[in-house]
Amino acid sequence: MDALDGNAIAGTLAEVFGTEMTTAVVSCGACGRTGPMAEVSVYLDGPGVVVRCRSCSNLLVVIVRRRELACVDLTGLASLTIAG
Amino acid sequence: MAITRGFHGRRVDADPARVPPGQYVTEGFPVLSAGPTQHTHTDAWTFTIRGEVDEPLTWTWPQFQALPHETVTVDIHCVTKWSKLGTAWTGVALDTLLDGVQTSADYVLAFSDGGYTTNLPLQDLRDGQAWVAYEYDGEALEPEHGGPARLLVPHLYFWKSAKWVRGLELRAHDEPGFWERYGYHNYGDPWKEQRYDGD
Amino acid sequence: MLETVVENSQATTIMFDFPDWPGFLAGQHVDVRLTAQDGYQAQRSYSISSAPEDEHVAITVERLDDGEVSPFLTGELRVGDELEMRGPIGGYFVWQDTDGGPVQLVAGGSGVAPLRSILRHHRAIASTVPMRLLCSARSLELLLYRDELTSPVDDHVEITLTLTRDQPPDWAGYGRRVDRDMLVEAAWAPAHQPLCYVCGPTPFVETVAGTLVDLGYDPGRIRTERFGGTGT
Numbered sequence: 001m002d003a004l005d006g007n008a009i010a011g012t013l014a015e016v017f018g019t020e021m022t023t024a025v026v027s028c029g030a031c032g033r034t035g036p037m038a039e040v041s042v043y044l045d046g047p048g049v050v051v052r053c054r055s056c057s058n059l060l061v062v063i064v065r066r067r068e069l070a071c072v073d074l075t076g077l078a079s080l081t082i083a084g
Numbered sequence: 085m086a087i088t089r090g091f092h093g094r095r096v097d098a099d100p101a102r103v104p105p106g107q108y109v110t111e112g113f114p115v116l117s118a119g120p121t122q123h124t125h126t127d128a129w130t131f132t133i134r135g136e137v138d139e140p141l142t143w144t145w146p147q148f149q150a151l152p153h154e155t156v157t158v159d160i161h162c163v164t165k166w167s168k169l170g171t172a173w174t175g176v177a178l179d180t181l182l183d184g185v186q187t188s189a190d191y192v193l194a195f196s197d198g199g200y201t202t203n204l205p206l207q208d209l210r211d212g213q214a215w216v217a218y219e220y221d222g223e224a225l226e227p228e229h230g231g232p233a234r235l236l237v238p239h240l241y242f243w244k245s246a247k248w249v250r251g252l253e254l255r256a257h258d259e260p261g262f263w264e265r266y267g268y269h270n271y272g273d274p275w276k277e278q279r280y281d282g283d
Numbered sequence: 284m285l286e287t288v289v290e291n292s293q294a295t296t297i298m299f300d301f302p303d304w305p306g307f308l309a310g311q312h313v314d315v316r317l318t319a320q321d322g323y324q325a326q327r328s329y330s331i332s333s334a335p336e337d338e339h340v341a342i343t344v345e346r347l348d349d350g351e352v353s354p355f356l357t358g359e360l361r362v363g364d365e366l367e368m369r370g371p372i373g374g375y376f377v378w379q380d381t382d383g384g385p386v387q388l389v390a391g392g393s394g395v396a397p398l399r400s401i402l403r404h405h406r407a408i409a410s411t412v413p414m415r416l417l418c419s420a421r422s423l424e425l426l427l428y429r430d431e432l433t434s435p436v437d438d439h440v441e442i443t444l445t446l447t448r449d450q451p452p453d454w455a456g457y458g459r460r461v462d463r464d465m466l467v468e469a470a471w472a473p474a475h476q477p478l479c480y481v482c483g484p485t486p487f488v489e490t491v492a493g494t495l496v497d498l499g500y501d502p503g504r505i506r507t508e509r510f511g512g513t514g515t
Contacts, residue, residue, distance in 0.1 A: 002485035003120065007508045008328060010372045011314040022375035038375035039507065046116035047163050047243055047263050057120060059199075064266045066280040071267045083374075086367050088317040090359040093325055094351040108323050112349070165323075 003041040009049055012063060013037065016070045019082060027078040030058035034079075051076075098169055102159055104274035107167040114166055115228050118262060122197040122248040123227050131216060131233070132251035133181065136189035141181075142251075145232070148216075151176045156215065158238035160245070161274040163263075173236055175217030178209040189254035193261060194235050197248040202261035203270070204237065204244055206254065213239055216249060241272040241279070284364045285339055290427050293346055294393070295357040296332060298339040301368070307335055309404035310377035310397045310480070310508075313342065313370030317352060327352050330396040330482075330508075331371065332428075334403030343396045343427060376480065376508040378404070384412035384478055387471045389461065389491050391419045391483025394510055398482055399428050406437050415441045415477075417469050419461050419487070422449035443469040461487070463494050473499040478506070485509040 006013075006022050013021035022038035033055040040060060043050040051061035053076075060076040074080060098109040126145040134140035143151070155174045161167045193203045208214065217236040218225050225231030230247030237244045243263050264270050269278040277283060288296045312330045333341035346357040360366075378386065378401045388398040395418050405414055420426035423446060426433075435442050445457035445465065457465060471477035479500060481491045488509045496502050 002509070002511065004485065004511045005507060005509045007312070007373060007376055008511065010312070010374075011328065011369050014372060015369075020374035022373055036375055038373075041120075043117050043119060044511070045114065045164070046118055047268060048118075048266055050118045052119060057198075059119075062266050064263075064268070066267050073266060086318060086365070087320055088355075088366060089364055090361075091317040091319050091325075091355050093317075093319050093323050094349075095323060108321075 003043055003052070005042055005054075006036070006038040006040045006051070008042050008044060009051070009063075010038075012049060016063060016072055017082070021082070023083045025079075025081040025083075026060065027080075028053040028056065028058050028060060029076050029078040031056040032078065037080075098167075102169055103167055104161050105277045106165060106279075107161055107274065108165055110166045110168055113168060113229065114162070114164075116162065116164065117228075117247075118200060119198045121227050124197050124232060124248065124250075126232050129232050130250065131181075133185060133254065134251060135193075135254040136187045136256055137185060137254055141185065143181075148176065148218075148233075152180055153177075154215075155219075156236075158236070160238050160242050163241040163243055163268065163272070163274075163279050167274075172221050173215065173217040174219035174222070175215040175233065175236060177212065178214040178216070179212065181216065182210065185254075187254045189256055191255045191258040193253045193255060193259050194244075194246045194249055195251055195253060196246045197250055200246055200248065200262050202235075202244050202246050203259055203264055204240070205258075205271075208237065208240065209252075213237065239273070241269075241274050243268065244272055284360055284362060284366065286362060287360070290343060291424055291429070293425060294343055294427055295346070296341050296343045297356065297360065298333070298341045299366070299368070300339055304340065305371070307331060307340075307371035308374075308377040308379060309334060309400040311371040311373040311400075312397065313340075313368045314372060315342075315352070315356075316367045316369070317355065318367070325352050328372075330400065332396040332399050334400055334407050336404065336407035343393065345393050376482070376506050378478070378480065380405075380408055380410045380412060382478060384414060385471045385475050386412060386414040387477040387479045388414065388416040389418075389466075389470070389479065389481045389483075390416065391461070391487030391491070392421070392425075393427065394481075394483030394487065394508070395420075395427050395432075396482075397508065398480060399431070401480065402431075402440060405440065411439055413439050413471075415443070415469070415471055417443045417445070417461060417465070419445045419447060419483070422446055423451055423454075424449075461491055461494075463498065466491070466494055466498060470495075473501075476501060476504060478504050480506050480508075482508040483510060485511065 048064035
């Protein structure tokens with residue numbers, strides 16, 4: 001199964017963050033690769049959304065929807081800058 | 085929740101006694117993943133039991149293939165709500181791998197290529213409840229379904245059946261694995277619908 | 284749902300109206316959620332293939348026989364039915380006149396859907412931004428929006444097609460997968476610093492985007508959207 005990209009979770013991200021997120025700039029905590037959220041590798045359909053660095057596969061973001069709550073883990077990111 | 089007229093999905097009917105609460109039976113075999121498909125050649129593959137043991141035990145692929153193995157048909161249940169009944173797997177029983185292993189550990193952290201982990205009580209790997217499976221439906225297990233070998237623990241939600249498994253760490257203390265850290269249930273009994281932490 | 288247009292033996296374009304629809308940018312998509320009577324749900328994303336200026340919002344769905352959602356959308360859905368949708372979504376894979384150009388669009392199969400939205404928008408606003416599309420399809424029969432893409436009316440738009448599996452007897456165009464030579468021949472040269480949009484199945488996007496970077500295109504001006512096999 002090929003990974004998708006951040007466009008595939010645009011709706012989920014917008015719901016979780018309350019704003020358009022595919023243009024947000026993210027930086028990998030492991031290799032430093034920096035770019036728009038739209039370009040990350042995304043693994044869907046599993047128990048949760050898994051976002052990995054396209055260069056080094058480092059885990060960047062995990063989103064788990066449990067009933068009405070979304071649990072979002074961003075610890076793999078060195079930084080996340082949301083477009084103003 | 086608005087019902088979509090005429091939509092049925094791809095589910096099939098099944099004996100309700102075999103379907104845990106909240107699950108839907110499928111005939112397909114969805115591929116779910118938390119990362120890129122791992123491609124480990126059997127030349128490089130080993131399986132290791134380490135941790136609370138006197139000495140780590142390791143098997144190479146040929147050694148593993150030489151162990152007693154069996155074919156079992158089991159129902160599997162994914163926390164994403166699909167269940168697949170009557171799946172046939174061939175592999176080595178954990179009872180065989182743990183035979184003679186002296187340990188005081190009560191817990192296990194299974195680890196896989198690509199960094200995936202999942203935790204279980206050691207007891208849940210014994211007594212005919214678990215296998216390291218390398219064939220599905222009579223064919224070599226494909227990488228996208230966890231090949232060369234995956235853990236198979238059908239009495240728990242299928243995220244506990246770690247794909248691309250490379251070994252077990254026996255532990256005195258429980259350590260949550262990948263999905264368990266992100267809010268999934270530490271044990272994961274589908275019959276008690278233990279999907280999330282706190283269920 | 285308002286109306287359907289059968290694109291070919293595999294795909295159907297479906298038109299909708301939404302209450303309080305805020306409009307959208309060319310390239311955005313919607314998420315569709317279907318709920319069965321027993322509560323079972325399935326969700327898919329579809330690019331909007333119409334222009335913001337078009338009367339109705341359109342999505343194009345490719346039918347996969349063993350799919351879960353596409354056979355329903357292309358076979359069962361009737362005029363007057365309602366669907367639960369979320370959108371418009373996306374701020375990255377969009378084009379507006381103010382983004383300028385020249386623009387290079389590269390589409391693989393169903394990846395042409397959001398690019399068609401961009402092309403229609405470009406025409407609707409009479410944009411003078413130079414725009415090229417390189418579109419890959421397995422055959423003329425399977426080419427989406429065939430009439431639109433084989434008879435362009437816009438001076439500023441150039442369309443190149445490649446039919447990778449079957450070509451008609453009198454076909455003078457490309458007959459292979461998009462490769463380095465084809466991009467060199469058909470796309471805006473890197474020196475023009477085009478804004479590139481690449482859309483299609485993941486392997487297509489990876490190959491094309493990688494080739495563009497190898498050819499010297501500015502990675503910062505290449506936007507990608509990958510479609511999954513789960514678009515069923």
